[in-house]
Amino acid sequence: MSNAPDSASELGSQAPNAIEATGKPKLRRALTTPMVVLYGLGVTIGAGIYVLVGTTAAEAGQFAPIAFLMAALVVAFTAFSYAELSTRYPVSAGEAAYVEAGFKRGWLATIVGLLVAASGMVSASAVAIGAGSYLHEFWAVSEAFLTACVVIVMGLIALWGITQSVTIAAVITVIEISGLVFVMYWGFSAPDPKGVSILETLTPSELGHWVGIGSASVLAFFAFVGFEDMANVAEEVKDPKATMPKAIFWTLILATVLYIGTTIAVLVAVPIPTLSASSAPLSLVFVEAGDRTKQVFGLIAVVATVNGVLIQMIMASRVIYGLADRNHLPAILSKVSPSTQTPIVATLAVTAMILLLSLALPIEALAERTSQIVLVVFILVNLALIRLKLNGQRVEGTVHAPLVVPILGVVTSAGLLMISIA
Template identity: 25%
Template sequence: MVGWALVLEYAVAAGAVSVGWSGYFVGLLKNELGIIIPQALAVGPSAGGIVNVPAFLIALLVTWLLVIGTTESAFVNSILVVIKVTALTIFIFFAYKFIMANPETSKAHFDPIAPLGFGGIGAAAASIFFAYVGFDAVSTAAEETKNPQRNMPIGLIGSLAICTIFYLLVASGVIGTVGAQPMMDAAGKGLAPGSSELTAACSAIGDNAVVCSKEALAWTMRQINQPTVGSLVGLAAGIALPSVILMMMFGQTRIFFVMSRDGLLPEVFSKIHPKFKTPHVITLITGVFVAFFAAFFPVGALADISNAGTLFAFATVAVAVMVLRRKDPDRKRPFRTPYVYLVAPIAIAGCLYLFFKLSAYTLLLFVVWASIGLAIYFLYSRSHSHVGKGI
């Protein structure tokens, strides 16, 4: 079930990032080259379009790269990280420069500090959790890491801390410059991200709000008369985000490959291409689904669906850690979780709280997806599992 839930974390998340990349790409073409892609071909149905062609094409391009075996070197990946961090740092600098020059205006943007109360904060946290999708992939390198007992926790917790600081600075920079500008219905309830109601509300104001923008950071810079900085941020996103899509799709194909090799999925999924030496069958299948998600669904809905799978997987892993600690206390552990009977329950409670803060529609989709996974397990995987056969 964890492997099945991780499909939502990686494949659906890859679709969400593809949609996010599309927004910056379309905005860059419009503002720098004067090329306007028709709305029908730039966004999905819920946003008033027909098909998101740029998102569809970038997903297929990444799929092709994975099939032919193109991989990123550590050097190239480091360059892309530098580009992303530099772009965010530049954004933070100009945002806070504006805030310090306009203290009264910026102060008004933070009042009230939580217009929808603690419940609104919880719902926002459930959606924003998408920013942390993929951090668990660090743990897969434990066997190749020198002194993993020391270096893995430092690497994981350190990267989480640094990214959290950037997230806080970027979010406060956006709110301080242009305001949160939440979209609410007649009853004062926030509109769900990616919903047709949100699209209609944004259209009514000419998409003149940060929550309506498909390129939020670039749009924010343009609102404070920094169009060049906005274009640079958009360019950085256009260059760096495809690497995120690639890594998420790679992670997904690796999960399916291992499940197939262990008998949980048909053996055809673990077939290796004779020339490229890659699992081409499952890569192509994954790519088609990611491209479909990217073409027809909004980023907000995809992010929430991805969060549901990720939160379920994280909670299940926390339970498994406690079970293994009791049933197999002598197992070799490169890293041993300290105070596991305190840390794990807190992790489970946090994951469940955020999980149930997701929209009812998202939870329904997760139940349907989990049901499909259980059906596959009992109808096929259980009888073919190598572990079940003692292989």
């Protein structure tokens, strides 16, 4: 067990230049604000809206957009906490560093880091299954085989290099956002809509509706898993103090707008029973479209879900690397390739675990477990920030959230966790 750092400056001293004196290859600071925003949007959008609109509609029915809005509100408080903490401690395995600084417990930091890595691997497994489902529409081979191919190829890209990996992810993210805009256009302009009206998606009037919305918000919360992943690449950001808060907020705002607009468009165009039974829900909007339109969107959906796998791989491998680099895990996991400057052993381990999970568990179970793991991490991260603030620790040049923000982050995250367990 390592000793916990006493201040932000001690953790912050683990910048690459300070550590490179040991002669050990370190991660490269190469990411700018647009790249980090696209990184966050890539994992958030790919992991959620392309895969889980159907299962969310199965719980909340026509009020699925409200479930997404509720999930966004829960995430917002914790996003402010991450904005402050990621500027205090711009290192890999960010959540583990935050908890270690707040609680002064190395063992607790290790647990949190492993939970974060687990959430990324489980999330990537769920999205890989979705990718396999979309690919199956093009190739009549086993979905399990297609899922395995997606995981292996994304693992190879993740090994290539952080700049190359995030650049590829950024290009894919622009494509997947275009796909959502396409869905909204097609759904709202359908000449013969078979779903509900826009007004019907926004007016829950009975208690039973809110029970379903609350339950669905746990699944919808999974769709927002991603903004916190940006904290785990902070060690590879050129100017983390300036970049991280802006990137976190823009990711959350843009994802929320895209989610609500897309969900309403799909509910207008597709009957809820049909939607809730599909593992490739957005493609249903184009059932009556021409073959070329279906094929174009099918390719966009494949690209979007594949992107989610890649970015979660990057995140999870950086968490494992960060824990090993700070002596919480075996040193072999902190090995960095001198040529690509990527954590090679950690990336291989993460790829193998994602492959195993994606072939062993169904998508609904994976999504729910991811949400629960992330909610536990959110509670601990917010508690860590509360402790830091009560101890009077303040770092100049960083974002500062009022004390009420992490308190509300604990309350909202705990409430959603209780709903998911009940």
